[in-house]
Amino acid sequence: MKKFINKIEDIVTEMIEGQVLASPEILQHIPNTKVIARKNINKNKVAIISGGGSGHEPSHGGFVGVGMLDAAVFGEVFTSPGPDRILDAIQNVVGEPGGLLLVKNYTGDAMNFGMALDLGKNLGFNLEKVMITDDIALEGANLSTGKRGIIGTLFVQKIAGAAAEAGLNLLEIKRIAQKAVDHTASFGISLSGSIVPANGKPGFIVPEGEMEVGLGNHGEPGLRREQQKSADECAEMIMKNIEQYLKLQKGDEVALIVNGLGGTPMMELNILARQAIKILQAKNIKIHKTFVGSFITAIDMKGFSFSVIKLDAELKKFLNAPVVTSSMVGN
Amino acid sequence: MKKFINKIEDIVTEMIEGQVLASPEILQHIPNTKVIARKNINKNKVAIISGGGSGHEPSHGGFVGVGMLDAAVFGEVFTSPGPDRILDAIQNVVGEPGGLLLVKNYTGDAMNFGMALDLGKNLGFNLEKVMITDDIALEGANLSTGKRGIIGTLFVQKIAGAAAEAGLNLLEIKRIAQKAVDHTASFGISLSGSIVPANGKPGFIVPEGEMEVGLGNHGEPGLRREQQKSADECAEMIMKNIEQYLKLQKGDEVALIVNGLGGTPMMELNILARQAIKILQAKNIKIHKTFVGSFITAIDMKGFSFSVIKLDAELKKFLNAPVVTSSMVGN
Incomplete structure (x- = not known):
């Protein structure tokens, strides 16, 4: 292993x-x-x-x-x-x-x-x-x-x-x-399952050229299996679902997490973040803050998710407050 | 891919x-x-x-x-x-x-x-x-x-x-x-090469049960290939090399980076950090600060490295100074 x-x-x-x-x-x-x-x-x-x-x-x-x-x-x-x-x-x-x-x-x-x-x-x-x-x-x-x-x-x-x-x-x-x-909606896609140490093998196998839409954080099956799409197409599909769910409208303010699931390099997360931000900007939705990184992972899964929170004054105030932890520092 | x-x-x-x-x-x-x-x-x-x-x-x-x-x-x-x-x-x-x-x-x-x-x-x-x-x-x-x-x-x-x-x-x-x-010494080990997008295949293959010692950051061959060892054994081998190189002695003060190469989950980095810190503590070497994360990666390589810097007052002052970047925040 x-x-x-x-x-x-x-x-x-x-x-x-x-x-x-x-x-x-x-x-x-x-x-x-x-x-x-x-x-x-x-x-x-x-x-x-x-x-x-x-x-x-x-x-x-x-x-x-x-x-x-x-x-x-x-x-x-x-x-x-x-x-x-x-x-x-x-x-x-x-x-x-x-x-x-x-x-x-x-x-x-x-x-x-x-x-x-x-x-x-x-x-x-x-x-x-x-x-x-x-x-x-x-x-x-x-x-x-x-x-x-x-x-x-x-x-x-x-x-x-x-x-x-x-x-x-x-x-x-x-x-x-x-x-x-x-106020929060999340949606993810994966290209592989994760390898649980006690098993030594992936929890599920995604064949080359396919992707798992709506992945579970522990390797549960997602919503459906489909043909692998480009980063931009994945970002568009997910953001469309999130926008509809949160009923996002012009002038709304949000924060965004582009999260890697442990086996997704920052190279790809940055490319995905680019399109997610462009989609929101094109609809005149204001992005207060974007977090890009592997914050909540599924060991070494090749996958990502977007999370969007629709902010009001109260949520924004507490999101902005100072914090000192080992994986999120600053304000 | x-x-x-x-x-x-x-x-x-x-x-x-x-x-x-x-x-x-x-x-x-x-x-x-x-x-x-x-x-x-x-x-x-x-x-x-x-x-x-x-x-x-x-x-x-x-x-x-x-x-x-x-x-x-x-x-x-x-x-x-x-x-x-x-x-x-x-x-x-x-x-x-x-x-x-x-x-x-x-x-x-x-x-x-x-x-x-x-x-x-x-x-x-x-x-x-x-x-x-x-x-x-x-x-x-x-x-x-x-x-x-x-x-x-x-x-x-x-x-x-x-x-x-x-x-x-x-x-x-x-x-x-x-x-x-x-004042800095680094040493790494990998279990896989990384997949460069233009190639779609790993730059080198490490067979199951083996590891590449002294990996290059771009998938260059390392120093030698050997039987895969436990996390603690890997940490001991690397820290021994680093300690000898930096001539670390009781009372010295250092900072440590436990770096993942893109495909190594935080689970493993924390386990590796544990042993690296215990080894230094056992020799009464003071650890001023430890950074654990994937800071400088090789796309999605399954590998890690330790970097140790031997601090003096001047280096410590500047290492501690405030910084505001997207991947390193705080002081």
């Missing part, structure tokens, strides 16, 4: 250790847990907790820090963390003002974060959760769990984290985070 | 456009050139210019901005930019205080940047250059051009850029940049 790893069973532990060792000024590993918390835990504000299966690095550990997440909880690769692991995060970072769980909408995460929330409440913690459901590719499909949470998660974590840092109360932050979810 | 591109001949142009469109507050494309310059050109300080073949994104366009590069010049994929392209950069960003060319040591770059320097001098520009030679893997080999320049380039660009921003004169900055080169 063409991977730089040690024992497969140690991957998550070693990855957590590595991330914290590399950013000791920002992060700490809570001993005997699968939780990365910010270096200086502040229990005088609402705590923002997120997490999920591993394999999406730098998410979510890379987004722990002042102005974003208070803690990230890690499951095994592409496996939701159990309620006990999530409760470890709650018990270590949530104080009097309470905690908000930001949960990508997958069956396992919905269940485990839901159970952890109940367990935490029973212990006296003031907790709320927001389900992230930004993937519009499968909207029409018959999914009992509803839309999936993918790369728009980054917007929700950033905005909720800034609102918490500003001292807002739990229900206000929940309202703003839910608004961020409702 | 599993790539999100349009016409192969448009890759570099579109990539430049995309990068500038995504960061209009930081970057500008100088019309009719293959040059990305910082948005607000400041000719009252020494200009720092770097560049080389494309395919190493986010380098070098991602490192243009206040506190780092004034301009980046792009050649075609894995092809040095001609002297005319480099002269475009010189003519657009160099003022009275002069300009410093930071050149990765490859035959093509050495020749083209050298010619551009002579052409620029004939036009009356005050120019100097520093050759970057941080790759210690092939040190003993019979290379007529000397050691290659690889990922340590990031340290040299950051430090020279900060010195220029601080208002130092050209010869002082040249001295400091050369010191940064002399």
Whole structure:
């Protein structure tokens, strides 16, 4: 297997250790847990907790820090963390003002974060959760769990984290985070599955000359398989779906993420960003900020997605607020 | 070919456009050139210019901005930019205080940047250059051009850029940049070659179960092929070479880059970073800062490298100085 790893069973532990060792000024590993918390835990504000299966690095550990997440909880690769692991995060970072769980909408995460929330409440913690459901590719499909949470998660974590840092109360932050979810649409395409270390083979094979439209973040099948198209054609197809979903109109203001899924070089992401921005500009939609990079990945998948958030004054203010994490710095 | 591109001949142009469109507050494309310059050109300080073949994104366009590069010049994929392209950069960003060319040591770059320097001098520009030679893997080999320049380039660009921003004169900055080169050692390993779009196939094939030690940044052969080892064993082999080269001793202070070559997920980079840091800590070598990410890539190569710079007070001051680029923000 063409991977730089040690024992497969140690991957998550070693990855957590590595991330914290590399950013000791920002992060700490809570001993005997699968939780990365910010270096200086502040229990005088609402705590923002997120997490999920591993394999999406730098998410979510890379987004722990002042102005974003208070803690990230890690499951095994592409496996939701159990309620006990999530409760470890709650018990270590949530104080009097309470905690908000930001949960990508997958069956396992919905269940485990839901159970952890109940367990935490029973212990006296003031907790709320927001389900992230930004993937519009499968909207029409018959999914009992509803839309999936993918790369728009980054917007929700950033905005909720800034609102918490500003001292807002739990229900206000929940309202703003839910608004961020409702204003965000994401859609992706892949040219390959990702290689889960325990399997050593791709989760699915996309034949040469084809592409998977509406990819899942864990190698779930997408919406449909079609002939591979040019970067510009892919960008046009995705932006058309996003524009329709968000009902974008001339004069609207948005932020854009062009996200690589781990095996897509920046060369291609820049080419895709070019067309996405041109399409929005041609419709006189104002782009407040563009993020291009591999923020929430599927290990080494050759794929990308666009996420667009339609901004209002409140969302824009919190998107702009300063943040200090290992994978998103600045303001 | 599993790539999100349009016409192969448009890759570099579109990539430049995309990068500038995504960061209009930081970057500008100088019309009719293959040059990305910082948005607000400041000719009252020494200009720092770097560049080389494309395919190493986010380098070098991602490192243009206040506190780092004034301009980046792009050649075609894995092809040095001609002297005319480099002269475009010189003519657009160099003022009275002069300009410093930071050149990765490859035959093509050495020749083209050298010619551009002579052409620029004939036009009356005050120019100097520093050759970057941080790759210690092939040190003993019979290379007529000397050691290659690889990922340590990031340290040299950051430090020279900060010195220029601080208002130092050209010869002082040249001295400091050369010191940064002399204090830096890099070494890499790969598990695959990269797929150049014009070829559609990897530049070299590494059989399953083997690895290329001392990889070249463009898919040049490395030092030797050997049996694939664990992440920790790879880290140990590389750090041993780097420690010996830099004569690192207890109490020394360093900065570390764990760089992915485009096809290496953050999962693996974090695991590699963990061991690199543990090795340095075990020898009581102080790590001032660690950068983990894919900064200077070889398109989609599955590979990584470590770069270590031995810091003194001067190098540390300039490494710490604020910087605002699209791929390195903060201080």
